[in-house]
Amino acid sequence: MTESKENLVLETRGVHRTLGEGIDKVHVLRGIDLRLERGKTYSIVGPSGCGKSTLLYLLGLLDRPDAGEIWLAGQRVDHAAEAERTRIRGRRIGFVFQFHFLLSEFSAAENLTLPMLKHLPIDRETALERARELLGLVGLGDKTARKGNQLSGGERQRVAVARALANDPDLILADEPTGNLDYQNSKALFDQLQALAHELNRTILVVTHNLDLARACDHCFHMRDGLFE
Numbered sequence: 470m471t472e473s474k475e476n477l478v479l480e481t482r483g484v485h486r487t488l489g490e491g492i493d494k495v496h497v498l499r500g501i502d503l504r505l506e507r508g509k510t511y512s513i514v515g516p517s518g519c520g521k522s523t524l525l526y527l528l529g530l531l532d533r534p535d536a537g538e539i540w541l542a543g544q545r546v547d548h549a550a551e552a553e554r555t556r557i558r559g560r561r562i563g564f565v566f567q568f569h570f571l572l573s574e575f576s577a578a579e580n581l582t583l584p585m586l587k588h589l590p591i592d593r594e595t596a597l598e599r600a601r602e603l604l605g606l607v608g609l610g611d612k613t614a615r616k617g618n619q620l621s622g623g624e625r626q627r628v629a630v631a632r633a634l635a636n637d638p639d640l641i642l643a644d645e646p647t648g649n650l651d652y653q654n655s656k657a658l659f660d661q662l663q664a665l666a667h668e669l670n671r672t673i674l675v676v677t678h679n680l681d682l683a684r685a686c687d688h689c690f691h692m693r694d695g696l697f698e
């Protein structure tokens with residue numbers, strides 16, 4: 470893969486992570502080197518238990534490595550103070566999980582404006598306008614006022630994708646984003662993620678067991694026993 474330093478959004482160097490105590494102790498990640506470029510889509514596949522979610526947690530600044538370095542957009546983030554990590558997480562990383570975690574008592578648009586108002590210097594009107602625009606991008610322009618429980622599973626996942634884009638993050642991390650959807654909805658959601666990454670020049674890293682979807686990314690990493698093959 471050709472890459473330049475300016476295009477590098479995320480880099481890890483020799484990342485290790487051990488979890489558990491005593492006889493349950495597992496050396497989960499054994500020296501992960503990863504380089505992700507702006508505007509590209511990446512997937513990680515590998516057998517259950519090989520360390521995919523553990524890595525995603527570290528990259529999402531929800532956990533810290535025992536050794537190694539993590540750099541996001543040129544800034545070393547694994548060593549940063551917790552308050553700074555929270556700020557970076559809210560501002561520069563978007564998450565899409567298997568279960569959408571939308572706030573069902575709020576409308577689709579409000580589910581997007583809440584993180585914007587928390588992390589961006591933006592007023593309510595502008596946030597709402599941006600929310601409607603993003604929901605339009607994922608094909609939900611006519612359902613912005615619907616509450617979470619008035620949307621289908623596929624629609625909720627699309628709101629989750631729009632929400633992940635809300636703060637214009639450098640990196641979007643997705644853990645089995647299509648895991649609870651049927652084939653048609655999975656494919657549609659995945660195609661949308663791909664198109665958005667390319668159109669908006671955003672980087673997406675997806676962990677999935679769906680090999681068809683994984684192979685559709687610009688690059689697919691194969692993980693085994695805490696290392697890339």
Ligand SMILES: Nc1ncnc2c1ncn2[C@@H]1O[C@H](COP(=O)(O)OP(=O)(O)OP(=O)(O)O)[C@@H](O)[C@H]1O
Nearest residue numbers: 488489493495497516517518519520521522523524
């Ligand atoms: N808190 C913990 N304490 C001890 N071991 C843990 C802990 N969390 C995870 N593990 C172990 O770490 C290993 C990696 O787990 P991880 O969830 O990263 O795997 P995964 O590749 O995402 O698996 P899956 O595809 O099933 O989601 C597994 O062997 C798991 O049992």
